[in-house]
Amino acid sequence: MASSGMASDGTTAGGARRAGGAGALAGRTVSRVGYGAMQLTERAGRAAAVAVLRRAVELGVDHVDTAQFYGDGFVNGVIREAVGSEDEVLVASKVGATPDSGGPVHLRLAQKPEELRAAVEDNLASLGLDRIPLVNLRRTDVGPGLRAEGDQVVELDDQLATMVALRDEGKIGAIGLSSVSLDNLRRAIPAGIACVQNAYSLVARDDEDMLALCTAQDIAWVPYFPLGSAFPGLPKVTDEPAVIAAARALGATPSQVGLAWLLHHAPNVHLIPGTSNTAHLEANVAAGALTLDAATLAALDAVPTRPNDAPLT
Secondary structure (H helix, E strand, C coil), X not given: CCCCCCCCCCEXXXXXXXXXXXXXXXXXXXXXXXXXXXXXXXXXXXXXXXXXXXXXHHCCCCEEECCCCCHHHHHHHXXXXXXXXXXXXXXXXXXXXXXXXXXXCCEEECCCHHHHHHHHHHHHHHHCCCCECEEXXXXXXXXXXXXXXXXXXXCHHHHHHHHHHHHHCCXXXXXXXXXXXXXXXXXXXXXXXXXXXXXXXXXXXXXXXXXXXXXXXXXXXXXXXXXXXXXXXXXXXXXXXXXXXXXHHHCCCHXXXXXXXXXXXXXXXXXXXXXXXXXXXXXXXXXXXXXXXXXXXXXXXXXXXXXXXXXXX
């Protein structure tokens, strides 16, 4: 199919069928299966990373999630090289942390307003953009990961004031929130929130009330850890007998079933699974075409939810 150079509800700007169908994000129509770029590390090599990202675009992905603190700018550089304006890819970045090679998760928090502004400037420079379509403010309210201490405990209103100012200045297009509590999301909605990125999966559904609020408010739900937590001891979707049985019946993998369940669960869900492997990428995108019938969905919905909170200080 020849590309018209303009994305549509059914196809991307490159003429590819939309991965997972079409959904609304930050005022744009994008494919519901996007790509999380965190795993594009320098270990695999720059050329290999560029090739994976180009393959994602070919497969109908036009939403790429990144951050300056992924590889200390390396990942943003790969995106800058691999994705052109003609691809019409919505690049979403995040602020609220910065690299720390000696930390428990190789990050330290950077929650202060001046740090948020500096991080946006760093993202603009490394991505080679004048405006980032969507920037997520990474809070520390909930979910596995770091917790703020000392001067990194910052009021949400102060952070939002900086994010709104950056939006008014045209440096960012839309504001998202990550690792946010339900109460703080409610407080933030008047500022105009485009999406929420929280840890959420079939086996960790504590945020069901927040998902319902986002659905009602037309806020996109972009779960990280969509197959359960990568932290040791926390639940994993692919270990569930119901998921394994569904995968066997459908001729799919347990990971594909877990991703497909999320897309079926709510209309505003967008996925950003990450990988540095092309075959794995293709499997993730294919999950967007997987159909789950009522009986399969009922069996999956019956899987119990468990705590997914592993704070690190």
